[in-house]
Amino acid sequence: MRVELDELLFARGTFTLRGSGTFDEGVHLVSGPVGSGKSTLALLIAGLLRPTGGAVRRHGISSVQVLLQFPEYHITSSTVAGEAASWGLDPDEVLARADLVGRADDDPFRLSRGELKRLTLCCAIMQDPDLLMLDEPFSSLDCTAKQRTCRMIEGRREGITIIFSHESAVLPRVDAIWEMENGTLTGLGGVPHAIPRWRHAPPYLAYALNEGARPENIRLQDAREALCRIRD
Known part of the structure; x- marks a missing residue:
């Protein structure tokens, strides 16, 4: 499974988005400031927007799910259990994992x-599509819920997961890092080699790098372990 962006171009008004590259199986983080074009890119990859030029090509992918930043956009049922069932899932299991029992x-x-x-995140991740795109999945969540979401993302064993986020405190392990700046997508490559080139790295990672540490991944735990290694 892979998603190829071939000279992708999207223009609307004064905004222009450009990008090329391949998203292979694994977890990808597309980081960048608010307004840089992350959500637009997610909609283009999902096929919900049509490119002005270039192409998005999906290979070996039979199911696609994009979870928008605002969960209200996904609700179609009048009850929480009904909403879980509308995704084709066991409501009891969804409510347990979303901490919504009762x-x-x-x-x-x-x-x-x-x-x-929490409800829509659990539904989207548990549905387990070949291509899962999460737009700002950590917004509106407290620290505990962010950590639970990270574990669920890391628990996906197959497929492509693309996280579009400017989160700078709680992040999951990822396989590759991309940056979006002023509408331009840049692939930094695989982790850990991409980490020193990551301009939007969270403060804890930037600190570890400045201290000479080389974290193996992008979690706070990875930064701490890297600092411990150089201080032992």
């Missing part, structure tokens, strides 16, 4: 933004 009969729109985000 809320099966609640109206999804009566949940807090964080609770609703």
Whole structure:
């Protein structure tokens, strides 16, 4: 499975997005500031926007899921259990993993933004598509929920996962890093070799690199372990 961006071009008004590269199987992080074009890229890869030029080519992919930043956009049922079932999933399992046990009969729109985000994240990840795209999956979540989401992402054994995020505190292990800046997508390559070139690296990673450490991945735990190695 892979997704190829072939001289991808998208223009709307004064905004222009450009990018080329290949997303192979594994977890990819597309980082960059708000407004840099991450969400637009997700919609282009999902086929929900049509490129102005170039192409998005998907190979060996039979199922695609894109989870938008705002969970309200995904709700189609009048109850939490009904929403889980609408994804073709076992409601009891979804509610347990989303920490929403006892809320099966609640109206999804009566949940807090964080609770609703947990629900849609669990549904999207548990559906286990070949290509899973998560737009700002950590927004509206507390630290515990972010960590739980990271574990679920890391638990995907097959397929392509692309995270579009400016998160700088809690991140999962990834296989490759990309940067989006002013509409231009740049592939930094595989981890760990891409980490020193990552301009949008979280502060804890930047600190570790400045101290001469070489983290094996991008989690806080990886930065701590790398610092311990150079200080032993």
